[in-house]
Amino acid sequence: MTEIAHFINNARVAGTSGRSQPVFNPATGTSDTTVALASTAEVDTAVASALAAWPAWSATPALRRARVLDRFKTILWDRADQLAEAISAEHGKTHDDAVGEVTRGIEVVEFATSAPSFLKGEFSENVGTGVDSHMIRQSLGVVAGITPFNFPAMVPLWMFPVALACGNCFILKPSERDPSASLLMAEWLAEAGLPDGVFSVVQGDKEAVDALLHHPKVKAISFVGSTPIAQYIHQTGTANGKRVQALGGAKNHMVIMPDADLDMAAGALMGAAFGSAGERCMAISVAVPVTDAVADALIAKLVPQIEALKIGPSTDKASDMGPLVTKQHRDKVKNYIDAGEAEGATIVVDGRDFKQDKQGYADGYYLGGTLIDNVTPDMSIWKDEIFGPVLSVVRRQNYQEAIDLIHSHDYANGVAVFTRDGDVARAFSNEIEVGMVGINVPIPVPMAFHSFGGWKASIFGDHHMHGMEGVRFYTRIKTTTTRWPSGMRTASEFVMPTLG
Incomplete structure (x- = not known):
């Protein structure tokens, strides 16, 4: 070797x-x-x-x-x-x-x-x-x-x-x-x-x-x-x-307001949740739709896109998502999905049984994209950073409930809101206690001439x-501090010097 x-x-x-x-x-x-x-x-x-x-x-x-x-x-x-x-x-x-x-x-x-x-x-x-x-x-x-x-x-x-x-x-x-x-x-x-x-x-x-x-x-x-x-x-x-x-670590939320462009929000969530198999500290792992109507409509748009994900090796240019980094990490992510199901969440799209059928890659560390609805803050899949292709949906009924949910988490790395309302966007940016904020931007990674970092834990x-x-x-x-001789003699001073 x-x-x-x-x-x-x-x-x-x-x-x-x-x-x-x-x-x-x-x-x-x-x-x-x-x-x-x-x-x-x-x-x-x-x-x-x-x-x-x-x-x-x-x-x-x-x-x-x-x-x-x-x-x-x-x-x-x-x-x-x-x-x-x-x-x-x-x-x-x-x-x-x-x-x-x-x-x-x-x-x-x-x-x-x-x-x-x-x-x-x-x-x-x-x-x-x-x-x-x-x-x-x-x-x-x-x-x-x-x-x-x-x-x-x-x-x-x-x-x-x-x-x-x-x-x-x-x-x-x-x-x-x-x-x-x-x-x-x-x-x-x-x-x-x-x-x-x-x-x-x-x-x-x-x-x-x-x-x-x-x-x-x-x-x-x-x-x-x-x-x-x-x-x-x-x-x-x-x-x-x-x-x-x-x-x-991070647990990044995306708030989807009732006035949001749901096609735009769903497309943004696909890349932000499942890009790089979710192994990003800026991945959006929690969708927070405001009202049940928004949640149902959003899930309806996400399901076919998640089911259509092309999962394969990097050598296949058609792949949307590759494997997880190790077998141990893949199994750990699977265990989180198991725990969410056991705690009462609804598995809408289940990636645990994904099988790679490409020749030579059957033993790779693949996992399908997973969507979990009815997640609540007492569940480990909301509390912990899963670091895999798992998107949780935590429903909230109004803007303040969404804000309170985000503020109750130990992590405060990145966050996003999707809305057409400038007042909501401005209030969200000012009020949210998170280090990096996106307004209709799913992964708000700052450019190099700005600085990267979250808050809290x-x-x-x-x-x-x-x-x-x-x-x-x-x-x-x-x-x-510099003084050059100028021919002036100064007496010794024994008090705190003041130069002004």
Whole structure:
């Protein structure tokens, strides 16, 4: 079997821990590769490499750092299909969906190339007699990112382009389920001219994560994953003196008002609930139709579309949805559907019995699209993040009931409302206690020059990702106050100085 390696000092490095695990193709259920699992010593090697590279990289003018990222951006555009193929082979998402993931990641690289602008400081002349003051942003040093399986290219690209543009050295610990995309990006960064040690990839599991969290020279950790792990990352990282931004789980609702365009809402729900087999932190997993009449009409439009979903491998260009990432995760999603049925919900479209009939793919981790009606807030299928192709319908009779339902959930990542009423849309945007809001937009992922992040148990830490929030996270402010001799003698002062 081929082993997927680490990447340190601009070269692939074989694992030395003696530990590895198989990497599966979810479409077939087979494995012909393994991934190395790093030891603490291997993490130490990557950190030492980054520490050695940081002084020169942080002193490199922002314009030159931006030029490296600009060359990297061009490589990504030219080889988007190659990166998408690596993603699909290990994650299972369709090729077009993987290309979309790469495209959204490239947008962050485009933002990062504007480093000379967003790193400009502030200057105030004559804050006191003959005294000037200026503020600059400086890099932190060695920073790390721990990223999830569902976006093996896009989520790392949320992190490292901004970190590198700000003058930091970055260590990526990708998901061990789909690690190959990280190595391609690392090699392309080196090809773009990134110096040795500035970007490293350490493959691994919890041992590698804990080594990064406890290493005294790692100054900041970025994380995207489930809420329990995000909470652990935040608590452990901050206890060890690090900055931490840890994005956790989600339960994203879409409110459908009586005046909404139901064809538009149903079409939006199809992509938002079943795209990427529901394995998105911004997936809409709960439809909240306001009034039973809207619920019945919406379900009538959804049922034939869900039943017509083309489910297959990424190699089939006709596939709307691929498999789930692992057999264990597919079985977990099935168990949630079982629990919803046992708790009294109505299974309108049942994807549990889906069988893949394409030759060579019968053992893949497939699940059909599932629609569940009459879901209530006491059910696990509403409380928990299922992370699969399951859409729950929670009926509400008026706007306020819909708002109260959303506010009662622990997660507050993304939300949407479909309506033709501008007053309702404006009130919803202002009142809803959720981090990212869509008005007739099903998946309100901000553009790269804005910032991504939820509220409540969907985030731990003070900074959202990319955009100017990312710049603030990966830099620290230094303010210098200056007075030059002018021939004036001043007496000693023993009180708090006031410059004005």
